[in-house]
Amino acid sequence: MTISKLKALQGLDHDLQQSLLNQIRDLWTHSSTALEGNTLTLGETKFVIEEGLTVSGKPLKHHQEVMGHARAIALIYHSLEAPITAAHLFDLHRAIQSEIVTDIYKPYGAWKREPNGTYAVTDDGRQTFIEYAAPEEVPALMTEWLAELNRLAAEPLSETTAIDAYAKLHLGFVHVHPFWDGNGRLARLLSNIPVLRSGYLPVVIELHDRKNYIDLLARYELAIGPVTAETGVWPAEAQEAPFLAFCQRSYQVTRILIEQAKYQQAKRHRKHNSGDVR
Numbered sequence: 001m002t003i004s005k006l007k008a009l010q011g012l013d014h015d016l017q018q019s020l021l022n023q024i025r026d027l028w029t030h031s032s033t034a035l036e037g038n039t040l041t042l043g044e045t046k047f048v049i050e051e052g053l054t055v056s057g058k059p060l061k062h063h064q065e066v067m068g069h070a071r072a073i074a075l076i077y078h079s080l081e082a083p084i085t086a087a088h089l090f091d092l093h094r095a096i097q098s099e100i101v102t103d104i105y106k107p108y109g110a111w112k113r114e115p116n117g118t119y120a121v122t123d124d125g126r127q128t129f130i131e132y133a134a135p136e137e138v139p140a141l142m143t144e145w146l147a148e149l150n151r152l153a154a155e156p157l158s159e160t161t162a163i164d165a166y167a168k169l170h171l172g173f174v175h176v177h178p179f180w181d182g183n184g185r186l187a188r189l190l191s192n193i194p195v196l197r198s199g200y201l202p203v204v205i206e207l208h209d210r211k212n213y214i215d216l217l218a219r220y221e222l223a224i225g226p227v228t229a230e231t232g233v234w235p236a237e238a239q240e241a242p243f244l245a246f247c248q249r250s251y252q253v254t255r256i257l258i259e260q261a262k263y264q265q266a267k268r269h270r271k272h273n274s275g276d277v278r
Helices: 014-034 042-051 060-078 086-096 135-153 159-176 183-190 193-197 207-224 237-250 252-273
Strands: 117-121 127-131
Touching (some): 014 042, 014 060, 014 183, 014 252, 042 060, 060 086, 060 183, 060 193, 086 135, 086 183, 159 183, 159 193, 159 237, 207 237, 237 252
Antiparallel strands (some): 117 127
């Protein structure tokens, strides 16, 4: 599977193909980093990626996050020909990390070595702690996760099924939380591999959906509890439905970009067929 075989690119002139890929890259990068607190706007993200320059007044770390995410997208595209391994995940982790921390408990391109979790507020207003998978459980859980990723990526999926695959993989990855940092960005990158392998452009979670996105993940993780090698990565399929529906709705932003590119191509065809080639 190569990028040129993506269904959304078929029938588009080369420049429109590249423009669409750049739009997706910029939106994917902006949205995913902004969900984690990056302050660069979509326009600034495009400028930083294309020009390699900084934006006055914005933190250097935020520029590094954007450049790292763009590099990770390129790695994702280059990995579509073969099964994904733990080594691919480690390469992606190194790509998105904006700084190298000299700390054995914060490994760079390796599984986490300390427990991690986050606080959430339940629907009835209670503060509670979400415990992610324990470090000693991560290798077995991620072996299962990678096996499911590669199984889904090997199948020709419909658009709807591909988005559901994205949602399932996303839920599993963030619930394990295998790295000390960067798990959200990696989940949003890696879970798109079956989508891309089936010929579709990626699912993008937009910034304006951030609260709903975080709340849905928290509800799922609280309902499931910590996962172990014994429970497996996905112990309760019924609990996945709300997030699957959310991802299906989120795909509309990708569809709009595709429709805009096709509209531009249609305008060219009409102009050419009318004989106005000025």
